[in-house]
Amino acid sequence: MCMVKTRGLSKYYTFGSGNQVVALKGVNLTVESGEFVSIMGPSGSGKSTLLNIIGCLDKPTAGDVYIDDVKIDYGNAGNLVQLHRQTMGFVFQGFNLISTMNAIENVWYPMYFNKVPKPERIKRAEELLESVGLRDRTLHLPSELSGGEQQRVSIARALANRPRLILADEPTGNIDSRTGKKIIDLMKKLNKEQGITFIVTTHDKAMANNADRVITITDGEIVD
Ligand SMILES: Nc1ncnc2c1ncn2[C@@H]1O[C@H](COP(=O)(O)OP(=O)(O)OP(=O)(O)O)[C@@H](O)[C@H]1O
Ligand SMILES: [Mg+2]
Numbered sequence: 110m111c112m113v114k115t116r117g118l119s120k121y122y123t124f125g126s127g128n129q130v131v132a133l134k135g136v137n138l139t140v141e142s143g144e145f146v147s148i149m150g151p152s153g154s155g156k157s158t159l160l161n162i163i164g165c166l167d168k169p170t171a172g173d174v175y176i177d178d179v180k181i182d183y184g185n186a187g188n189l190v191q192l193h194r195q196t197m198g199f200v201f202q203g204f205n206l207i208s209t210m211n212a213i214e215n216v217w218y219p220m221y222f223n224k225v226p227k228p229e230r231i232k233r234a235e236e237l238l239e240s241v242g243l244r245d246r247t248l249h250l251p252s253e254l255s256g257g258e259q260q261r262v263s264i265a266r267a268l269a270n271r272p273r274l275i276l277a278d279e280p281t282g283n284i285d286s287r288t289g290k291k292i293i294d295l296m297k298k299l300n301k302e303q304g305i306t307f308i309v310t311t312h313d314k315a316m317a318n319n320a321d322r323v324i325t326i327t328d329g330e331i332v333d
Pocket of ligand 2: 156157158278
């Protein structure tokens with residue numbers, strides 16, 4: 110089955126007194142279920158814009174996105190919330206953990222919105238932190254964790270509601286290459302063992318080398 114499909118996807122940003130930036134120009138992208146796809150391209154080429162639109166964090170100016178062959182209705186908040194809670198997880202370059210919550214709270218927080226009973230969400234959050242190698246860091250605040258550890262917490266958080274799709278925007282962008290390798294290995298393992306589909310934007314050659322497919326985007330267009 111087709112996990113993600115975009116058709117004629119365009120995004121224009123208007124800023125200042127009516128100036129326009131064309132961030133995406135008619136992007137047609139198809140990602141099959143179980144694929145690990147990397148998106149590369151120069152700074153400003155539209156990678157984050159594409160990922161944010163697929164991840165329902167932003168909406169297109171024109172064109173459509175299909176998840177599991179169903180068109181996303183960007184005007185329907187309920188549809189977007191449902192996709193976030195049931196289908197996809199997002200990993201950010203800057204981790205975006207909640208600074209006042211410790212590691213385990215950050216991980217069970219998305220399950221709270223899915224009305225998972227407390228004992229169950231604590232148990233799953235513990236298992237997830239264990240699976241990313243952070244069993245002994247559950248009570249640490251983000252400020253008490255290294256960058257690589259924070260990124261592993263954010264991957265555990267993205268996995269909380271058992272998504273079939275993970276979107277990651279430069280997940281190794283803010284960590285050293287050795288720690289980055291661990292993050293890549295972890296994502297590859299989740300892809301291989303659990304069949305989770307990954308779409309990852311990156312400048313990191315090691316990430317691209319580990320992908321099933323690399324897509325290059327320049328000036329808002331896929332070039333190969
Ligand atoms: N909110 C916004 N308003 C105006 N222009 C924007 C906005 N967000 C992004 N842009 C512009 O859209 C283009 C694409 O930005 P995007 O963030 O998608 O690039 P990117 O490929 O992710 O770059 P990087 O590798 O630096 O993260 C850029 O020219 C950027 O300046
Ligand atoms: Mg970006």
